Amino acid sequence: MPPDDGRQLTTPQAHYPYPKEVWTPSGGWWTRPKNWASNTIVAVVGIGLATYGVWRVSARNEQRHIAPTKPIPSARWSPQAAALGVRKE
Structure with a gap:
């Protein structure tokens, strides 16, 4: 405990x-806009749509010249995986 020097402890003010x-x-x-929840939803949906779009372009353009030596996740959706014999259709 600190020594008692006669000062009283007070609660902090709400905002300095x-x-x-x-x-x-x-x-x-200390900002807290009234529409923070809807802004957050819009941002999450926007980021999700952008991620989905990038994923689709990446999956469509993925090319493998040699079949992978071990299973990889993209073999499930790659159109080239069946041609390489990685995925059975």
């Missing part, structure tokens, strides 16, 4: 003073 002229892309100090 901060500069009002600072701009931040995230909204600044």
Whole structure:
């Protein structure tokens, strides 16, 4: 315990003073927009759609010149896997 020097412990204030002229892309100090949940859903759906699009392009353009020596996940969806004899159809 620290020595008692006569000061009382007080609870911290809700917000300390901060500069009002600072701009931040995230909204600044203690931001909590009312529509944060819908913004989060929109962002997650957007990221999911972008990921799906990149995955589709990657799967369509994947080429293997030699059959892999061990099972790989992309053999399940690659159209070339059946031609190489990796996947049985």
